[in-house]
Amino acid sequence: MKFKVNGHEVFASTGGRPFDKNKPLIIFVHGSGLTHMTWVLQTRYFAFHGYSVLALDLPGHGLSSGKSLKSIEDMADWISSVIDSVGYKEASLVGHSQGCLVTIECTARYPDKIKTLSLMGGAGAIPMNPDLLALAENGDPKAVDLMMDWAHGPAGHFGGHPVPGLYHINTGGMLAKSRTIKDTLGVDFRACDNYKNGFEAAKKIKIPTLSILATDDKMCPVKEGKKLADLIEGSKVDIIDNCGHMMLLEEADRVLKVLKNFITANFPAK
């Protein structure tokens, strides 16, 4: 569905069901340079099981208008504005990679609005490889190739997509190339590299939090994810073997199962 936030049109997938304000809201926040489509194997399930779902395209990404936001802090404020714009007072947040930085910061800034936090491939800081950052800021497609290489574990590199016939690396690459690389990936990578408040924000979080990490994640390794989780009181951690950073697609069923158990227990549908 499309709606306006700060005067700009925003697109969000509602998981294939009409958006219903009487149901609890789950917001999904994608990673650097990507779009709402990365969440398709989680959002549809929740939308069919009692929740209203918004898998957002961040400004300037996917089908959303406007320019990409330049800092994680701006993105965190924007998520709060999204909740206001769709007429809700509270929501559950799910983030992947850069989306984890955004949702951590948002939860720290708006503790009364956010009821549960689910982090996938998250860390307290995501410093960028300087070469990768330069390529992305120059709009070089090689940045996407490198990101797809590093972001995927064995399932991504060999294949074996949970949806028959889909090929991970090329699908992810096409999502990341769907808009101008320097205006999406370049801006996002710089925002990640600049963000230094992750660990401080984590200390402020007092709501149920889940971290899903993967043993073959080269972008946000398990030890970094654990370091973040240790700062969040009562945080649960689930580690997936033989899987890379794109766990939400590479091990979609496992991720959905863990997420479903966590959200339904802590933020139940009516």
Place this chain on the structure above:
Amino acid sequence: MSDKNKKGPESKTYKFDTLSLHAGYQPHKNAGSRQVPIYQTTSYLFDDVDHAAALFNLERGGHIYSRISNPTVGVLEERVASLEGGTAALATSSGMSAIFLTVMTLCEAGDHLVVSSQLYGGTVNLFRLTLPKFGIKCTFVKPRDTEGFKKAIQKNTKGIFGELVGNPGNELMNMPEVSKIAHDAGIPLIVDATYQTPYLCKPFEHGADIVVHSLTKWMAGHGSSMAGILVEGGNFDWMQNDKFPTMTKPYEGYHGLSFAEEFGPTAFTMKARAEGMRDFGPCLSPQNAWNVLQGIETLSVRMKKHCSNAEEMVKYLLGHESVAWVSHPSVPDHPDHELAKKLLPNGRGSMIAFGIKGGKDAGVAFINNVKLASHLANVGDTRTLVIHPASGTHSQMDEATLKFAGLSHDMIRLSVGIEDIDDIKNDFEIGFRAARKPRLVSNQ
């Protein structure tokens, strides 16, 4: 080393020959079986009612019924998608069913397609005679008439279809230029790349949006199994205009799902499977999928030999007294020689068309007397194949259609195999001798 010369990080994703062997399959998820297992089953257990509903609603990935998907077939689909540089693929029971599903996913009654005139005879009949029964009309354009593709586009045109190298006359469609024409009109370019395989050409790199293959041919390679596939490039924006409502509007068959919104770069394949395979059902058997996978393992090795043998045969035929003309993109005076160098850098393929002196009677005598080369209606076998199109593959066309498709009565279509080149040439000498004296040596 100075910063100026610093190379920087390189992507280490697997390359073509490795993907040919490994893509789409993880042994540790299949009891450690090094070979891809053949899942000879019709259907798959649901964990519970909720799991079943989730699969039917496309909430989760997985298999329901082998008409729609099968794990062995799925490995093949991912493998071909990886080799083509595509986002997704859907395997079918034959190349023709891949084309049919592509058209039925793209079009509705009242729609129109612009189609290259030089195609496999069965494809011509599909577009000329069968699709009009579904209310889908086509305008044929000669493959070299690039401007003609533009002129033929109508308001209701939903795509351009062509073979990169036309069957059987070896005329090339200028894929980069035709793709620009298609994209300017907001419609996709669909390319049948059976003759090339992704080893010789990856059409997505030259502007194609959907690629179809008869996997029966070079991909499987051994003349054993029928199979087809459609592959999606993932770059076409279905939401750029209102031409594709079945891709962009809520679809009643899946609770109001918009394929383009939900699946983006894989939307076409998702729709082709969820609707097309569900409703038409031309599914590929797991055994045939496995046979094709076996063939793909040696694709690059075989294609090198096919192409080197073909180039030897071109030289041989060009110098032969019984041959009136030779058409192959490697021939310097072939009208598309330069375009072929650009689009087919790894080899110009192993399909040769040549004219035999003495016309139809000589052609018949040649075909009837070669012993090593097999006379049959297939191409892309490891073995050398010959046919006389006017009396075989394209025999259902009338005289005018034959002419428009670039066929002549003296034409022999040769699919060069990977036998020893001397043995192929020796066999052809027998055929040519018979062709020079057709009435004396014909075995008819």
